[in-house]
Amino acid sequence: MTVLPNSLHARDIAYQIHPYTNMRRHERNGPIVIERGSGIHVYDDQGREYIEGLAGLWSVAVGFGESRLVEAAARQMAKLPYYHTFTHKSNEPSIELAEKLATMTPDGLDHVFFTNSGSEANDTVVKLAWYYNNALGRPEKKKFIARNGGYHGITIASGSLTGLQVNQRGFDLPLPFVKHVTCPHHYRFAEAGESEEAFADRLAAELEATILAEGPETVAAFIGEPLMGAGGVLVPPRTYWEKVQAVCRRHDVLVVADEVINGFGRLGTLFACEHFGIQPDMLVVSKQITSSYQPLAAVVVSDAIYQAIADQSERLGTFGHGFTASGHPVATAVGLENLAIIEERGLVANAAKVGAHLQARLRAFADHPLVGEVRGVGLIAAVELVADKASKAKFDPPGKVGFRFFEKAHEHGLIIRAIQDSIAFCPPLIITEAQVDEMIDRFARTLEDIQAWIA
Numbered sequence: 001m002t003v004l005p006n007s008l009h010a011r012d013i014a015y016q017i018h019p020y021t022n023m024r025r026h027e028r029n030g031p032i033v034i035e036r037g038s039g040i041h042v043y044d045d046q047g048r049e050y051i052e053g054l055a056g057l058w059s060v061a062v063g064f065g066e067s068r069l070v071e072a073a074a075r076q077m078a079k080l081p082y083y084h085t086f087t088h089k090s091n092e093p094s095i096e097l098a099e100k101l102a103t104m105t106p107d108g109l110d111h112v113f114f115t116n117s118g119s120e121a122n123d124t125v126v127k128l129a130w131y132y133n134n135a136l137g138r139p140e141k142k143k144f145i146a147r148n149g150g151y152h153g154i155t156i157a158s159g160s161l162t163g164l165q166v167n168q169r170g171f172d173l174p175l176p177f178v179k180h181v182t183c184p185h186h187y188r189f190a191e192a193g194e195s196e197e198a199f200a201d202r203l204a205a206e207l208e209a210t211i212l213a214e215g216p217e218t219v220a221a222f223i224g225e226p227l228m229g230a231g232g233v234l235v236p237p238r239t240y241w242e243k244v245q246a247v248c249r250r251h252d253v254l255v256v257a258d259e260v261i262n263g264f265g266r267l268g269t270l271f272a273c274e275h276f277g278i279q280p281d282m283l284v285v286s287k288q289i290t291s292s293y294q295p296l297a298a299v300v301v302s303d304a305i306y307q308a309i310a311d312q313s314e315r316l317g318t319f320g321h322g323f324t325a326s327g328h329p330v331a332t333a334v335g336l337e338n339l340a341i342i343e344e345r346g347l348v349a350n351a352a353k354v355g356a357h358l359q360a361r362l363r364a365f366a367d368h369p370l371v372g373e374v375r376g377v378g379l380i381a382a383v384e385l386v387a388d389k390a391s392k393a394k395f396d397p398p399g400k401v402g403f404r405f406f407e408k409a410h411e412h413g414l415i416i417r418a419i420q421d422s423i424a425f426c427p428p429l430i431i432t433e434a435q436v437d438e439m440i441d442r443f444a445r446t447l448e449d450i451q452a453w454i455a
């Protein structure tokens with residue numbers, strides 16, 4: 001595309017540093033400027049329509065252009081556009097949303113701390129675990145165990161929990177308090193002939209060996225996304241979570257479920273913890289909590305953690321942690337309205353029903369010569385493209401074909417995420433079966449182009 005002088009495109013190149021972008025490539029090609037959205041579609045400033053197959057960044061549950069969220073924000077803006085929650089101040093929407101989260105999240109989680117982003121929420125998780133163990137007189141119990149392939153954000157602590165090279169290369173991460181264990185992806189990391197259950201046994205044994213090698217008295221927590229998102233939409237092997245939890249309980253290691261992508265219906269259950277039978281000590285949510293119409297995340301903790309940190313705050317005089325926008329009234333008002341829409345429109349059930357259709361339609365590509373694996377649950381899925389189906393060999397270099405797919409898909413009016421050579425889908429929860437069919441048709445046309453390009 002020609003970039004005209006002084007156009008939005010030229011000014012974007014001149015002034016804006018983009019996240020997750022090769023900046024030199026951006027200078028050459030310029031941005032796709034998205035101008036507006038409606039339902040599952042977004043439109044760029046050239047008038048092109050796209051199906052948003054990733055719901056923005058796995059987040060726009062209720063779709064684009066939802067006027068009830070606009071009105072909820074406007075009402076709150078007019079009444080009280082901002083107030084903080086430091087030093088005993090509070091505001092109505094943050095109180096209501098905290099109560100709502102305590103009620104709707106898995107049993108035993110009933111105290112809520114708000115942040116602006118998932119990364120800040122996971123930083124808060126680390127600080128809470130440290131503060132908690134200091135409170136209990138266990139100052140050595142500070143290490144975190146996370147998984148290769150996991151994604152927990154990009155700040156210094158959360159970026160250390162993340163197990164993806166792309167977030168660590170060039171940034172001197174991870175910090176040494178984090179130990180990473182094997183990615184629970186059967187297709188890539190199981191041994192030949194190993195069943196899902198046997199793979200899960202091996203991963204649980206590896207976790208236990210890691211805790212014992214580090215010393216259980218030094219390990220504070222294990223963190224994981226129930227179903228990994230940004231690492232490639234990786235569904236854990238059967239029985240993985242029950243085995244991992246049992247290891248953590250044996251060594252008094254907290255279990256943290258990062259449901260920033262999974263939460264609020266994505267897998268066809270309200271939380272993925274239900275789907276996998278996880279009883280976490282801390283739960284992290286964001287994204288679909290407001291459909292990303294406002295930045296908001298939350299950490300929901302058990303009463304045992306709350307009581308210990310509350311005592312510590314009294315001993316130290318205050319809980320010295322919080323963000324200017326923790327419990328922001330506009331963000332929490334939008335969150336409340338968004339969760340009301342999810343409930344009223346039965347979007348969790350829709351994710352289960354339409355998700356089953358999506359999974360079936362994608363699994364029909366399993367025999368395609370370029371497809372190594374089709375995976376997912378509910379309305380989150382991925383199709384992994386491989387150079388050689390029999391040996392599962394990746395393309396050389398990995399990601400080249402995926403990036404080409406990502407670009408080509410735009411020409412067919414489809415936005416997906418390419419994670420190396422896995423094509424990820426995570427459409428708005430409002431999507432219908434007919435719209436899934438249209439999305440799959442656009443995917444199939446792109447796949448044909450890619451097959452011709454490779455040949």
Ligand code: PLP
Nearest residue numbers: 117118119151152153258260261
């Ligand atoms: N945790 C998970 C599971 C995520 O998927 C993400 C973002 O994609 C984060 C944490 C970080 O959230 P944020 O980008 O809001 O910092």
